Amino acid sequence: MRRMDALILAGGENKRIPLLKGFLETGEGRIVEVISxxxxxxxxxxxxxxxxxxxYYYLGLPMVGDILPVRGPMTGIFSALSLPDVSxxxxxxxxxxxxxxxxxxxxxxxxxxxxxxxxxVFNNExxxxxxxxxxxxxxxxxxxxxTKKGA
Numbered sequence: 018m019r020r021m022d023a024l025i026l027a028g029g030e031n032k033r034i035p036l037l038k039g040f041l042e043t044g045e046g047r048i049v050e051v052i053s054x055x056x057x058x059x060x061x062x063x064x065x066x067x068x069x070x071x072x073y074y075y076l077g078l079p080m081v082g083d084i085l086p087v088r089g090p091m092t093g094i095f096s097a098l099s100l101p102d103v104s105x106x107x108x109x110x111x112x113x114x115x116x117x118x119x120x121x122x123x124x125x126x127x128x129x130x131x132x133x134x135x136x137x138v139f140n141n142e143x144x145x146x147x148x149x150x151x152x153x154x155x156x157x158x159x160x161x162x163x164t165k166k167g168a
Contacts, residue, residue: 021125023056024097024106025049026090026146027067028083037072039111048114053078055118059125060107064100066093090146098155105151113147125149 027039039049053076056063065078084096097106107125109116128135128149136148
């Protein structure tokens with residue numbers, strides 16, 4: 018597999034749950050810790066996307082904040098792909114405690130076929146927060162003006 022990093026999206030407004038979703042406890046620890054450990058076994062590096070790094074500093078992960086004023090998961094992905102040493106990222110949300118390393122690697126291997134993005138489809142619905150995004154998408158997003166509200 019070519020060099021690929023994993024990106025955990027740890028943003029969100031937490032409207033339904035009044036605490037950080039990644040801090041919910043499982044039998045193995047906080048969800049964000051479980052995800053980080055599992056992805057760390059498969060990918061070269063695990064990066065955390067957050068605008069509140071003070072909450073996650075203890076993890077010892079490299080972090081990236083939003084570089085655009087629009088909040089949302091696509092801005093987190095865009096920001097990570099804008100890092101000079103990132104060529105592609107496997108993306109997941111911070112609230113997926115049952116993340117499967119084998120499935121993650123399978124999706125990452127499919128990206129090796131030359132696609133700009135690879136995401137699973139479940140019940141005919143793409144699952145964009147569990148897939149691979151390549152750096153080439155950054156140019157297209159800039160052209161389409163990701164900074165527009167609702168993009």
